[in-house]
Structure formats: C-alpha cells, structure tokens
Amino acid sequence: xxxxxxxxxxxxxxxMGFIGIIFEKNLxxxxxxxxxxxxxxxxxxxxxxxxxxxxxxxxxxxxGGSSRMVLPTPQALTLTAIVIGLATTALxxxxxxxxxxxxxxxxxxxxxxxxx
Amino acid sequence: MNPLSVVARTVCNLFAWFLAVFGIYVxxxxxxxxxxxxxxxxxxxxxxxxxxxxxGGRKMxxxxxxELFTLMECVGLTIFISAGLLGMSNTFFFNFLAKAGGxxxxxxxxxxxPGALNTSGxxxxxxxxxxxxxxxxxxxxxxxxxxxxxxxxxxGREETGHDR
Amino acid sequence: MSWQVHLPALLLAVPLLGAFLAxxxxxxxxxxxxTWFVLVSAAFTMIAFLLWTRVGSTGTAIYxxxxxxxxxxxxxxxSIPVRILMEIDAFSAFMVLLSAVAALAGxxxxxxxxxxxxxxxxxxxxxxxxxxxxxxxEITGDFFNFFVFLEISSVASFGLVAFWRDRGxxxxxxxxxxxxxxxxxxxxxVAVAFLYSKYNVVxxxxxxxxxxxxxxxxTALVLFxxxxxxxxxxxxxxxxMPDAYAEAPAGVTCALIAVSQASLYGLFRVTYTIFGAFMGxxxxxxxxxxLGVLSMFIGVSMAVIQKEVGRLIAYHSVSQVGxxxxxxxxxxxxxxxxxAMAEYGFTxxxxxxxxxxxxxxxxGLLFLSAGALYYATGCRNLNDMGGLGRKMPKTMALFMIAAxxxxxxxxxxxxxxxxxxxxxxxxxxxxxxVFAMVTxxxxxxxxxxxxxxxxxxxxLQKFEGVREVPGTMLxxxxxxGVAILALSLFPTWSxxxxxEPAAKALVDQASYIGAVFSASxxxxxx
Numbered sequence: 001x002x003x004x005x006x007x008x009x010x011x012x013x014x015x016m017g018f019i020g021i022i023f024e025k026n027l028x029x030x031x032x033x034x035x036x037x038x039x040x041x042x043x044x045x046x047x048x049x050x051x052x053x054x055x056x057x058x059x060x061x062x063x064g065g066s067s068r069m070v071l072p073t074p075q076a077l078t079l080t081a082i083v084i085g086l087a088t089t090a091l092x093x094x095x096x097x098x099x100x101x102x103x104x105x106x107x108x109x110x111x112x113x114x115x116x
Numbered sequence: 117m118n119p120l121s122v123v124a125r126t127v128c129n130l131f132a133w134f135l136a137v138f139g140i141y142v143x144x145x146x147x148x149x150x151x152x153x154x155x156x157x158x159x160x161x162x163x164x165x166x167x168x169x170x171x172g173g174r175k176m177x178x179x180x181x182x183e184l185f186t187l188m189e190c191v192g193l194t195i196f197i198s199a200g201l202l203g204m205s206n207t208f209f210f211n212f213l214a215k216a217g218g219x220x221x222x223x224x225x226x227x228x229x230p231g232a233l234n235t236s237g238x239x240x241x242x243x244x245x246x247x248x249x250x251x252x253x254x255x256x257x258x259x260x261x262x263x264x265x266x267x268x269x270x271x272g273r274e275e276t277g278h279d280r
Numbered sequence: 281m282s283w284q285v286h287l288p289a290l291l292l293a294v295p296l297l298g299a300f301l302a303x304x305x306x307x308x309x310x311x312x313x314x315t316w317f318v319l320v321s322a323a324f325t326m327i328a329f330l331l332w333t334r335v336g337s338t339g340t341a342i343y344x345x346x347x348x349x350x351x352x353x354x355x356x357x358x359s360i361p362v363r364i365l366m367e368i369d370a371f372s373a374f375m376v377l378l379s380a381v382a383a384l385a386g387x388x389x390x391x392x393x394x395x396x397x398x399x400x401x402x403x404x405x406x407x408x409x410x411x412x413x414x415x416x417x418e419i420t421g422d423f424f425n426f427f428v429f430l431e432i433s434s435v436a437s438f439g440l441v442a443f444w445r446d447r448g449x450x451x452x453x454x455x456x457x458x459x460x461x462x463x464x465x466x467x468x469x470v471a472v473a474f475l476y477s478k479y480n481v482v483x484x485x486x487x488x489x490x491x492x493x494x495x496x497x498x499t500a501l502v503l504f505x506x507x508x509x510x511x512x513x514x515x516x517x518x519x520x521m522p523d524a525y526a527e528a529p530a531g532v533t534c535a536l537i538a539v540s541q542a543s544l545y546g547l548f549r550v551t552y553t554i555f556g557a558f559m560g561x562x563x564x565x566x567x568x569x570x571l572g573v574l575s576m577f578i579g580v581s582m583a584v585i586q587k588e589v590g591r592l593i594a595y596h597s598v599s600q601v602g603x604x605x606x607x608x609x610x611x612x613x614x615x616x617x618x619x620a621m622a623e624y625g626f627t628x629x630x631x632x633x634x635x636x637x638x639x640x641x642x643x644g645l646l647f648l649s650a651g652a653l654y655y656a657t658g659c660r661n662l663n664d665m666g667g668l669g670r671k672m673p674k675t676m677a678l679f680m681i682a683a684x685x686x687x688x689x690x691x692x693x694x695x696x697x698x699x700x701x702x703x704x705x706x707x708x709x710x711x712x713x714v715f716a717m718v719t720x721x722x723x724x725x726x727x728x729x730x731x732x733x734x735x736x737x738x739x740l741q742k743f744e745g746v747r748e749v750p751g752t753m754l755x756x757x758x759x760x761g762v763a764i765l766a767l768s769l770f771p772t773w774s775x776x777x778x779x780e781p782a783a784k785a786l787v788d789q790a791s792y793i794g795a796v797f798s799a800s801x802x803x804x805x806x
Contacts, residue, residue, distance in 0.1 A: 021459070021463070027455065030459065034459070034462055034463070037463070037466055038466060041466050041469050041470055041473070044470065044473055045469075045473045045476075048473055048476060048477045071480060073424075073476070073480075073482065074473075074476070076424075077424055077469075077472075077473075077476075077482075079154070080424075080428055081427075081469060083154055084428070084431045084435070084465075086158075087435055088431075088435060088458070088462050090257050090261070091435065091438055091439070091458070092455070092458060092462075093261070094260070094261060095438075095442060095451055095454055095455045095458065096455070097261065098442075098445055098451050099448065099451045099452065099455060102447075102448030102451060103448055111448075111452055111455075112452070113448060113449050113452060114449055114452055114453060114456075114523045114527075186303050187303075187304075189300075189303075190300055190301065190303050190304050193296075193299075193300040194297070194300045194301060197293060197296050197297050197300060200289075200293065200345075201293060201297075204286060204289070206347075206348055206349055206350070207286075207289070207343070207344060207345060207346065207347055207348075207349060207350040207352075208286065208289035208293065208343075208345045208346070208350075209345045209346040209364075210346060210347070210348070211346070
C-alpha cells in the first residue's frame with residue numbers, strides 16, 4: 001500500500017499542473033504550471049525505476065556482493081527530461097518577459113491579437 | 117539593478133570561486149560520481165549568477181562579452197560531435213580512446229575500488245565539452261534575461277532589421 | 281562493408297555540425313555564412329537521397345551508436361537491444377527524403393528573405409537543430425530518442441517562430457505553440473513511461489514483438505494519439521497551427537511543415553508498427569477517421585473567411601492534415617483484414633502516403649510564395665493587394681502550380697492522391713468521400729480568391745515600385761515547383777517507386793521487428 005504513495009503524489013501533481021495550465025490567466029503562472037507537470041512526469045519515471053534491494057549499475061561493482069543491478073534507463077530518461085525542461089522553462093519565461101514589453105500585460109485575456 | 121552592499125559583494129566575490137571549483141570537480145568526475153557535464157556546468161554557471169546579482173548588470177557588461185560565451189558553446193559542441201565522428205571506423209560515438217593508454221585510456225580495475233579518473237575514454241572528453249557548452253549557454257541565458265528585464269540598457273551590439 | 285552503412289549517423293551528424301559551426305562561420309562575414317547554410321543543406325539532402333536509394337535496394341537498415349560495430353544490436357548475448365538504435369525502413373527513408381527537400385528549399389529561400397535582419401548566425405544554428413530533430417524523429421528506433429528528438433525540433437522551432445520578436449503577434453504565436461507542444465511532448469514521455477513500466481524496454485521493435493493488449497497499453501496508446509495529433513494540428517487542438525505558421529518567417533514555415541509531418545510519422549509508427557496487431561477493434565481507426573474528417577472540414581471552412589494570406593494558407597494545412605489522417609485511418613481499419621486491405625485499405629494507404637509528399641511540396645511552395653508577396657509588398661492583408669501579376673510574373677507562375685496542385689486539378693499530383701482517397705473512402709462509407717470532395721471544392725474556391733485578389737486586377741498606384749523577388753528566393757521556390765511538376769508528369773513512376781514501397785513497409789509489421797533481431801551480430805564486447 002505504502003509503495004503506491006509516490007504514484008498518488010504523481011497523480012496529484014499532474015492534476016494540479018493541468019488545472020493550472022487551463023485556469024490560470026497569468027503567463028508566468030502558466031509557465032510554473034508546465035514545470036509542475038514536468039516534475040510529475042520526472043517523479044513518475046524515477047518511481048518506476050526503483051527496485052527494492054537493487055544496487056547501482058557501476059562497472060567496477062560487477063563482480064561484487066550484490067549482483068542485482070537496477071537498469072539505469074529511467075535515470076537517463078529523467079536526466080534528459082530535466083535538461084529539456086530547463087531549456088523550455090527558460091524560453092517560456094523569456095517569451096513571457098518579451099510579451100510583457102509588447103502588450104504591457106501578462107494576462108492571457110489581453111494577449112490576444114491573433115484570433116479567428 | 118543596482119549593486120548590492122559592499123558586504124554582499126565581498127561575500128559573492130569570494131564564494132563564486134568556490135562554486136566554480138566545485139562545478140569543475142563535478143564535470144571532471146562525471147563518469148565516476150553522480151553528476152557530469154550538464155550538472156557541473158550548471159554549477160559553474162552560478163558563478164555568473166552570483167556576480168550578476170552582486171554587481172548589477174551594467175558592471176558585468178563592461179567585464180564580459182557575449183561573444184566569449186557563444187565561442188564556448190560552439191567549441192564545446194564541436195568537440196562533442198567530433199569525438200563522435202572520430203569513432204566512425206567502428207560506429208558513431210564508438211569509444212575509441214578506452215583501454216588505449218594515454219591520458220584517458222587506462223584500464224579499469226575490477227572489483228570495489230575508489231574509482232580511477234583516467235579510465236573512461238571519450239566519455240570524459242564528452243563530459244568536458246558538454247560542461248564547456250553548458251557554462252557558455254547558461255551564462256548567456258542569464259545575461260540575456262537580465263538585459264531583457266532592463267530594456268533601457270541593451271546588451272552588446274545594436275540589432276538591425278527588427279524595426280518594422 | 282561500404283561507407284554507406286554509416287549514412288544514418290551522418291544524416292544526424294552533418295546538420296548538427298552545421299548548427300554548431302554556424303556561429304563561427306559568421307566571423308567570416310555574410311558570404312561565408314550563407315555558403316555554409318546552403319552547403320550543409322545540400323549535403324544533408326544528398327545524404328537523405330543516398331539513404332533512400334540504399335534502403336530501396338537493400339531493405340531495412342539498422343545502425344547502432346556507441347558499440348563495437350554499427351550492426352551490433354544485441355551485444356553480449358542480450359535478448360533486447362540496449363544501445364541507441366536507428367532503424368530506417370522504406371517509410372522512414374521516404375519521410376527523410378521529402379523533409380530534406382523541404383528543408384533545402386526553405387534554406388535557399390531564407391538567404392535573401394532574411395538578409396536585412398541581424399542575429400542570422402543564431403537563425404542558421406536553430407534551423408539546423410530543427411532539421412536534426414526532424415530527421416531524428418523519422419529514423420530513430422526507440423521511443424525515448426523519439427521524445428528527445430521531438431523536443432529538439434520543438435524547442436528550436438519555438439525560437440524560429442518567435443524570430444521576429446519585435447512583433448508581439450510572433451511572440452504570442454510562439455507562446456501558444458510552445459504550450460501545446462510542451463504538453464504534447466510530456467504526454468509522449470508519460471506514454472513511454474507507461475510502456476516501460478510493463479515491459480522494461482523502450483525499443484520500438486522489441487515493444488512491437490512483446491506487446492499485449494491491456495489497460496496499460498490502452499492508456500499509452502491514448503496518450504500517444506492525443507499528443508501526436510496535437511503536434512500535427514488535428515482539429516480540436518489546431519489553434520496553434522495558423523498562428524505559428526503565419527507568424528514564422530516563410531522559409532521556416534516551409535521546414536515547420538516537414539516537422540509536423542514527422543509527428544504524423546510518429547503517430548503512424550505507433551499505431552501501425554507497435555499496436556498494429558490490436559487494430560481489429562474499430563475504435564482507434566474510427567477515432568482517427570473522425571479527427572481527419574473534422575480537420576478537413578473545419579480547417580477549410582475557417583480558411584475561406586480569412587483575409588491574411590499566411591493565415592488562409594495555414595488553415596488549409598489543418599484541412600490537408602485531415603486528408604492524411606483520413607487515408608491512414610481507413611488503412612488502419614483494414615489492417616487486420618486481408619480482404620479489406622486488398623479491396624480498399626491499401627489504396628487508402630497509398631493515397632495517404634502520396635498526400636504526405638504532395639502536401640509537403642505544394643504547401644511549402646504556397647508559404648514561400650506568400651513570403652515572396654510579403655517581401656515584395658510589405659503587406660499581409662489580401663484587401664490591400666492587387667495587380668501584382670504584372671510585376672511578379674515568376675512568383676505568380678509558381679503560385680499557380682502550387683494552387684492547382686492543392687486544389688486537386690488534373691493533371692497535378694494533388695489530383696492523383698485525392699483520387700486514391702475518394703475511391704477507397706467511398707468503399708468504407710460514402711459520406712467520407714462526400715466530405716473529402718466538398719473540402720476539395722472549398723479549397724479551390726479559396727485559392728481562386730487569393731489568386732484573383734493578389735495577382736489579377738488593375739495595377740495599383742502604391743505598388744508602382746514593386747519588383748520581382750531576388751534570384752535565390754526564386755531558386756528556393758523552384759526546387760519545390762520542379763518537384764511538384766515531376767510528380768505530376770510521372771505519376772506512375774512516383775506511385776511505383778516512391779509511394780508503394782513506403783506504404784508496404786508501413787503495413788509490414790514483421791519485417792520492421794525482424795530487422796533488429798536478425799541482422800544483429802551477437803557477440804562479446806562491452
């Protein structure tokens with residue numbers, strides 16, 4: 001039962017992020033909500049990669065005591081996702097900043113010259 | 117943004133160097149301990165963030181040129197892709213330096229050990245080049261975002277064409 | 281073993297190297313940078329062509345990165361591939377070839393079009409990064425790299441859409457595009473994680489081999505479908521597409537079209553190759569068909585009322601994506617039924633595949649000629665234009681070719697692919713064919729409108745000084761114009777050599793899976 005708590009947290013974070021993206025009106029808050037969804041995804045993958053009793057997959061430990069190494073794929077996935085998330089967040093905040101200079105507002109209801 | 121007080125500036129001046137050294141440690145030991153090019157590079161880039169916060173943007177602009185960071189990015193990434201291309205006799209990204217002797221190519225001792233630094237072949241080279249790229253890239257992001265906050269102090273050369 | 285086995289790696293390495301060296305070439309001045317831009321584009325187009333011919337002659341190619349040898353898919357007696365694996369079957373090679381042609385045309389066009397702007401070394405670097413991501417999505421053999429390349433191409437294209445950052449509209453479009461694609465990419469990642477949680481692999485071929493039909497797979501499939509349909513602009517989430525396409529510089533839009541086709545490729549790789557065995561139930565195929573019909577109809581009816589040239593053409597993209605979804609959905613419907621496949625399924629697939637190449641060519645050309653109009657006159661609104669045909673006869677001729685092709689007038693290539701689609705969808709349900717034809721008529725109507733308002737009519741006083749666009753821009757447009765004419769003049773050749781191998785490869789799930797497990801050398805090594 002307690003093993004499922006991380007998945008519960010993932011679910012809550014996901015829903016929080018989606019609600020934020022859909023209902024928030026401020027561009028910076030939308031960027032924060034996207035980061036929350038990203039965090040939920042990363043937490044999900046890391047949780048999937050956990051094996052109780054496994055050891056770290058290092059070559060020099062190959063002949064050592066514990067022979068059950070975990071597959072390092074989820075860690076690699078998460079690291080890459082974090083790096084990409086950093087780039088996306090930086091770019092999104094820069095856009096929000098420049099949009100503010102053009103429109104004088106961060107409210108999505110004011111930032112709508114393109115429609116129809 | 118104006119410079120902070122003299123106390124804050126002195127502390128930042130001092131601790132920025134510790135961060136840079138720690139970041140370089142993380143980059144160099146990327147194949148042995150947690151971390152690597154990106155993580156270490158991000159730590160080194162906080163060097164820039166410290167100085168930017170402590171001294172304000174105008175002073176930084178007189179100290180550094182953004183071309184330097186572009187150069188760091190390009191050189192780092194070119195080394196990275198060249199390391200991949202040089203292994204092309206076998207396959208792209210083949211680790212041609214491993215077990216070949218020299219600076220990067222010692223043999224790995226088997227069994228539990230504290231970790232030998234010179235064993236990883238091209239992986240260390242790639243960590244170094246990614247570290248260089250990330251330092252350049254993140255510093256540039258910081259500088260550009262800073263100059264975006266203060267449009268009245270444009271950073272670097274003037275732009276052309278974007279004026280319709 | 282010839283050097284040609286390394287073509288998949290070169291396809292990614294050449295544009296990457298081009299991107300990383302682009303800021304350095306700017307030190308050598310404008311001429312060196314432009315030469316580099318065209319040279320690297322020509323190089324990757326050449327590599328894409330060689331790869332396509334090689335896959336055509338020797339069958340599915342695989343490439344393993346970082347191992348002892350390029351074909352060492354299963355090292356040390358492992359039962360699943362562990363390294364970075366590229367797998368190129370005829371469908372991938374076909375997508376790579378046409379993306380490369382579109383990217384080349386966009387690059388040649390951009391030289392003169394972007395000439396008066398600063399920061400072009402960054403533009404070139406981002407352009408090549410976007411191209412790398414696009415190629416990567418099309419040739420990768422595992423889902424995680426698919427996500428990585430999806431993000432590379434997306435992040436690079438956000439920067440390119442917002443390149444004219446002095447226009448608030450461009451930034452607004454880029455933010456919208458960014459929000460949709462970031463969410464889409466995260467959904468892809470969650471879907472990959474779901475599949476990984478059950479099978480502990482991310483390799484596409486292995487997944488296709490071991491996959492079963494349960495709640496985890498259904499969740500993953502729905503996430504993939506939603507995310508990739510969002511990325512390629514199917515109707516409920518199409519709102520980013522007209523904004524981003526109309527606001528990006530024209531050369532970039534030409535390549536962006538190919539990027540959205542790469543997402544479409546991902547969608548079909550997932551549904552046909554991974555989940556192909558479970559398409560007996562008609563739910564997923566019908567979802568795709570309905571998405572296609574809605575995109576076709578809503579896209580074109582939004583397009584008819586537009587007044588801006590770029591937005592009008594961009595709304596047609598939504599409707600054209602609908603045609604492809606319709607064709608592939610009908611193909612998917614017939615996938616598990618050999619008789620239906622022979623009767624109408626394969627024709628629909630051929631129509632879908634043929635429409636991909638046609639769409640990329642003529643839509644790229646339409647956006648480039650809209651860009652040429654904007655370059656020459658400085659205005660975007662159709663109501664302000666008129667009588668430009670006398671001033672810009674070459675642009676007008678190229679626009680006419682593209683407009684005739686998209687409207688499906690015989691003998692142009694759009695007619696052939698649409699004919700395939702009408703024939704096959706009629707066999708499924710006549711109403712689908714009716715929708716497709718109505719869309720085609722409305723498409724013709726709106727292009728007659730652009731042609732008539734912009735090019736015909738009396739010469740206007742304010743366009744006295746307008747001249748034909750520079751030679752390199754015309755050259756970029758001619759690349760696509762010649763491709764359209766060639767496809768139109770040799771329809772039998774292009775169906776037999778270009779379209780059919782790709783459609784066959786898409787249906788043939790077993791050979792995609794088998795290529796990884798049979799061509800591999802199992803042996804020692806790290």
